[in-house]
Amino acid sequence: MKFGHFDDTQREYVITQPDTPLPWINYLGSEEYFGLISNTAGGYSFYKDARLRRLTRYRYNNSPLDMGGRYLYLRDNSTDTYWSPSWMPTRVELDDYECRHGQGYTIITSKYNGIRSSTRYFVPLGESLEIWQVTLTNESRSDADLSLFSAIEFCLWDANDDATNFQRNYSIGQVEVIDDVIYHKTEYRERRDHFAYFACSEKLAGFDTQRESFLGAYHGWNEPAVVENGKSYDSIAHGWQPIGSHHVKVNLKAGEQKQIIFILGYQENPKDDKFDPPGSQTINKKSAKKALEKYLQTANADQAFDELRDYWTMLLGKMQVTTPDEHTDRMVNIWNAYQCMVTFNMSRSASYFESGIGRGMGFRDSNQDLLGFVHMIPERARERILDIAATQLKDGGAFHQYQPLTKRGNNDVGSGFNDDPAWLVLGVAAYVKESGDWSILDAPVQYENEPGTESALYEHLQRSIQYTLDRLGPNNLPLIGRADWNDCLNLNCFSDTPGQSFQTTTNKDGKVAESVFIAGLFVLACKEMAGISRKLKEERGDSFVFQLSSDDYFQFARDMETTVWKAGWDGNWFRRAYDDFGHVLGSKENTEGQIFIEPQGICVMAGLGVENGNAVKALDSVGERLATPHGIVLQQPAFSQYYLHLGEISSYPPGYKENAGVFCHTNPWIMIAESLVGRGDTAFDYYTRINPSAREEISELHKCEPYVYAQMIAGRDAATHGEAKNSWLSGTAAWNYVAITQFILGIQPTLDGLQVKPVLPSKWSGFEAVRSFRGVRYEISVQREGVGNEVSLEVDGKSIGGTIIPLPAEEGKTVKVKAVIR
Numbered sequence: 166m167k168f169g170h171f172d173d174t175q176r177e178y179v180i181t182q183p184d185t186p187l188p189w190i191n192y193l194g195s196e197e198y199f200g201l202i203s204n205t206a207g208g209y210s211f212y213k214d215a216r217l218r219r220l221t222r223y224r225y226n227n228s229p230l231d232m233g234g235r236y237l238y239l240r241d242n243s244t245d246t247y248w249s250p251s252w253m254p255t256r257v258e259l260d261d262y263e264c265r266h267g268q269g270y271t272i273i274t275s276k277y278n279g280i281r282s283s284t285r286y287f288v289p290l291g292e293s294l295e296i297w298q299v300t301l302t303n304e305s306r307s308d309a310d311l312s313l314f315s316a317i318e319f320c321l322w323d324a325n326d327d328a329t330n331f332q333r334n335y336s337i338g339q340v341e342v343i344d345d346v347i348y349h350k351t352e353y354r355e356r357r358d359h360f361a362y363f364a365c366s367e368k369l370a371g372f373d374t375q376r377e378s379f380l381g382a383y384h385g386w387n388e389p390a391v392v393e394n395g396k397s398y399d400s401i402a403h404g405w406q407p408i409g410s411h412h413v414k415v416n417l418k419a420g421e422q423k424q425i426i427f428i429l430g431y432q433e434n435p436k437d438d439k440f441d442p443p444g445s446q447t448i449n450k451k452s453a454k455k456a457l458e459k460y461l462q463t464a465n466a467d468q469a470f471d472e473l474r475d476y477w478t479m480l481l482g483k484m485q486v487t488t489p490d491e492h493t494d495r496m497v498n499i500w501n502a503y504q505c506m507v508t509f510n511m512s513r514s515a516s517y518f519e520s521g522i523g524r525g526m527g528f529r530d531s532n533q534d535l536l537g538f539v540h541m542i543p544e545r546a547r548e549r550i551l552d553i554a555a556t557q558l559k560d561g562g563a564f565h566q567y568q569p570l571t572k573r574g575n576n577d578v579g580s581g582f583n584d585d586p587a588w589l590v591l592g593v594a595a596y597v598k599e600s601g602d603w604s605i606l607d608a609p610v611q612y613e614n615e616p617g618t619e620s621a622l623y624e625h626l627q628r629s630i631q632y633t634l635d636r637l638g639p640n641n642l643p644l645i646g647r648a649d650w651n652d653c654l655n656l657n658c659f660s661d662t663p664g665q666s667f668q669t670t671t672n673k674d675g676k677v678a679e680s681v682f683i684a685g686l687f688v689l690a691c692k693e694m695a696g697i698s699r700k701l702k703e704e705r706g707d708s709f710v711f712q713l714s715s716d717d718y719f720q721f722a723r724d725m726e727t728t729v730w731k732a733g734w735d736g737n738w739f740r741r742a743y744d745d746f747g748h749v750l751g752s753k754e755n756t757e758g759q760i761f762i763e764p765q766g767i768c769v770m771a772g773l774g775v776e777n778g779n780a781v782k783a784l785d786s787v788g789e790r791l792a793t794p795h796g797i798v799l800q801q802p803a804f805s806q807y808y809l810h811l812g813e814i815s816s817y818p819p820g821y822k823e824n825a826g827v828f829c830h831t832n833p834w835i836m837i838a839e840s841l842v843g844r845g846d847t848a849f850d851y852y853t854r855i856n857p858s859a860r861e862e863i864s865e866l867h868k869c870e871p872y873v874y875a876q877m878i879a880g881r882d883a884a885t886h887g888e889a890k891n892s893w894l895s896g897t898a899a900w901n902y903v904a905i906t907q908f909i910l911g912i913q914p915t916l917d918g919l920q921v922k923p924v925l926p927s928k929w930s931g932f933e934a935v936r937s938f939r940g941v942r943y944e945i946s947v948q949r950e951g952v953g954n955e956v957s958l959e960v961d962g963k964s965i966g967g968t969i970i971p972l973p974a975e976e977g978k979t980v981k982v983k984a985v986i987r
């Protein structure tokens with residue numbers, strides 16, 4: 166069953182029924198000011214940091230679902246009836262309803278008793294404010310006497326305090342209302358130098374800023390007393406729960422239309438110019454004036470919206486494909502790329518499954534997120550890489566997270582995840598391949614954010630590799646530390662205390678438990694390092710300081726491969742790990758957890774077994790043991806009980822999360838591996854199984870949004886097999902983008918130029934693509950003329966050897982590429 170449909174021409178998903186199985190959300194803003202918005206206008210906004218600079222409140226984990234947002238109420242004053250044009254929170258049944266989620270904007274349109282209302286929510290580029298552009302149309306035959314009320318609930322305190330230290334909040338709330346603009350200034354009198362403002366384009370009939378005055382005692386948002394009575398109190402909040410509500414009277418003749426604009430903004434003032442007049446406690450509002458004057462004008466708001474649309478046309482235009490499959494086209498051309506931007510911006514901080522309070526940007530996560538984003542805005546990826554690298558520890562290890570505001574590393578979710586450093590190598594390699602910007606390797610970068618510790622980024626990468634070499638276990642495999650990519654495989658944890666966090670509790674300084682996954686990742690990272698050093702040497706000769714040569718990195722890779730064949734190969738698949746007792750995990754010797762997906766993906770991606778046939782064996786084992794119609798589960802058989810020596814993975818009931826759920830992040834690794842062994846049909850089949858667009862028809866089961874990937878789909882051991890959870894913020898976005906664009910469609914940036922080497926499904930006759938790469942526009946046409954994967958390339962009419970279109974080509978040029986597959 167569907168709850169809407171794709172409008173690919175508009176690049177929108179159109180939800181046609183408000184009671185979706187879960188709130189289906191979107192993001193506003195892509196720079197510093199962000200908002201989450203659901204299909205019924207739920208959600209909240211923040212500036213840079215969803216914990217400390219949250220502008221509006223949101224109560225997670227509540228019932229009814231998704232209460233609190235950017236609400237409007239319409240009241241027919243002739244009948245004293247009222248409704249919500251976004252359905253929530255009144256849930257009055259609408260005659261018509263439609264929500265269009267686009268890139269950075271959402272439009273909610275509805276009709277009730279002849280009144281059509283359409284609200285466009287978006288954040289203009291370069292601004293720290295959001296616009297709600299409301300168009301009301303009287304489609305009835307009689308004149309309408311209406312009241313329109315806005316309503317938001319302010320935050321501007323540590324969002325964590327909403328649950329833990331609200332006794333303080335009850336006394337700190339402060340507002341000012343001047344010239345019909347509501348200013349929220351909680352904590353401004355002390356250490357904040359920023360405030361929020363909420364304004365309306367119209368003359369007000371009234372306002373409210375105290376929640377209980379607006380709602381009435383014991384009323385919910387579904388029945389505010391002010392809306393019921395049609396009269397605002399003009400209340401001023403002193404402590405308790407500051408809100409912002411405007412009341413506008415609107416008289417519309419039959420057929421008449423009117424536009425009303427609301428602006429919610431964030432504004433900073435210089436520390437010494439906070440108050441006006443100086444010495445008072447009144448906000449200096451001059452800084453907010455310009456934006457208010459500008460965006461309360463329809464023409465300017467419209468122009469800002471057009472600019473936002475154009476911006477996304479430009480970003481998405483960097484890679485566009487036309488294939489025989491509509492689900493591939495709309496994910497690659499629109500939604501997957503868009504989700505990559507969102508995960509790049511948010512890491513794992515703010516979604517409808519992540520509270521925005523666990524505030525970190527993940528070291529491992531951010532390095533992977535940029536893989537799907539770097540082609541859109543390489544400069545931002547560069548900045549991100551340098552920020553992450555500056556949190557690296559001197560021994561090459563990593564803080565697992567860093568804070569977006571301070572950019573400092575922290576141990577809030579533990580540390581000692583021994584895979585972390587290797588991801589930095591993959592992130593940097595992806596950036597250099599995409600941009601050709603070798604200068605990043607010279608950039609001086611601190612360790613642990615300590616001034617004076619700077620070394621070239623290249624040395625950070627060397628230390629990342631060294632970190633693993635310094636931590637090998639009894640089988641010469643890398644020690645796992647707190648965990649590797651799988652945060653829940655906690656082999657040194659041994660937690661027996663209820664409620665204790667597996668992520669942060671003291672671990673054994675384990676000298677035994679080893680990870681085959683890190684071994685595979687290490688081989689992959691060494692090969693990237695070998696490529697980078699080779700190319701650097703070509704470019705710079707000996708003027709660059711190399712401690713290790715390309716050959717050294719190849720040697721590290723070969724040694725680790727030998728170790729994997731000795732201790733990490735189980736006969737038909739790669740093993741997963743050795744536990745603290747030195748016992749194998751992910752082997753036929755185990756009764757549960759015999760085979761895990763992660764090492765099959767990463768080892769084959771690193772090239773292991775591609776030549777000797779073991780890769781195919783491992784992938785066949787995945788197909789036989791792990792693949793389900795809803796995607797590939799993480800391991801089998803699922804852990805049926807809690808195992809002290811395995812940790813969090815066995816804390817989940819079978820079929821959920823890391824305990825044999827379809828942990829979607831890992832599926833594209835298998836798609837890539839299948840492409841590397843030349844099996845395009847299987848790769849594409851796996852791609853389709855978890856492609857959200859291809860799952861749209863089963864939305865009542867899938868539950869999450871059909872336009873973005875979710876972290877997890879319940880596995881075959883679960884009672885709810887096929888049900889997705891944790892949509893939006895997942896490494897799944899970047900990796901699926903990489904799998905489909907770079908491996909299945911085969912358009913891949915390399916150090917030496919753009920590679921075109923598709924591994925397509927056998928039924929496809931070909932596809933077309935345009936790809937911007939290092940300032941050149943490649944128009945690529947792929948045709949299948951035989952059943953194999955052999956590629957011959959013609960570039961601007963001339964055939965070339967190999968599959969890489971050599972550099973350089975003139976910037977701004979268009980290059981025509983014809984690829985024939987036989």
Ligand code: BGC
Nearest residue numbers: 578651652653668813822823
């Ligand atoms: C989740 C993991 C996550 C970890 C750290 C666990 O509860 O299952 O997916 O990586 O928490 O936040």
Ligand code: NOJ
Nearest residue numbers: 513529530650651652653
């Ligand atoms: C989600 C985390 O953000 C990510 O870092 C981790 O790799 C996966 N969970 C698997 O545990």
